[in-house]
Amino acid sequence: MTDSPPARPTTWRHRHHRLLLATAFLATALVFGTGGVLIGRQFGVHVITLKPTEDAVCRDWPWPANDGDGQAVRPAVHPQAPDHSPTIELIAGKATDGKFATWARITNAAFGDRVWLDVSTDSARSWTQCGPFPVTTSTGTSRAHETGPNMLFRACGDVPTPAPNARGEMCTNW
Incomplete structure (x- = not known):
């Protein structure tokens, strides 16, 4: 056992x-x-929350045709970041649907910069914002809106971290 x-x-x-x-x-x-x-x-560490990339109001608007070719119709503006100064322009030209349209374009941009288009039908007392669209290359555009009577447009953009004593968000004139 x-x-x-x-x-x-x-x-x-x-x-x-x-x-x-x-x-x-x-x-x-x-x-x-x-x-x-x-x-x-x-120590002032802030969590960055990303804003939506576009509004539902412009989801069905066309994009600029030919990689955003067109003519600037307002003087450009330049928000300031510590390491770059992008150019924001209001552009008019053909959209992908073949119609004459207006859109916002940002050039000399860095990853994280954004661009958007404001559209007004009441002399800029109120407007619809299409965007912002985050930029991942040196150039970016908003969607395009067909032009028409009594319509005003402006292009806007921003940099995530503005330079000291500089404006990080700017818009062209209407």
């Missing part, structure tokens, strides 16, 4: 080992997570 080894006493600690580990992990995460948030606030 073989003798079996004596049974180990089962303590509460042995029975709930996994529960203890999970509780220790959660407590550690809570302490360090809260500390990180408090330190981030102390």
Whole structure:
């Protein structure tokens, strides 16, 4: 007859080992997570939330034809970033639907710059904004809007981090 080894006493600690580990992990995460948030606030660290890339109102508008070729119809504006100064222009030309249209264009841009088009039918007392459209290359455009009587347009754009004492968001004249 073989003798079996004596049974180990089962303590509460042995029975709930996994529960203890999970509780220790959660407590550690809570302490360090809260500390990180408090330190981030102390040093002015801000979480960047991206704005929508376009409004539902212009989702069905055409894009500029021929990679955005057209003529500038207002003087350009130049928001200032620490490392670059993009050019925002109001452009008129043909859209992909073949109609004469107006759109906003940004050039000399950097990743994160944005461009949008404002359209007004009441002498700029109110307007519809189409965009902003984030830029991932050195050039970007908004969607295009067919021109018509009593319509005013302006092109706008911004840089995510403006240069000190400079404007980071600018619009052309109507």
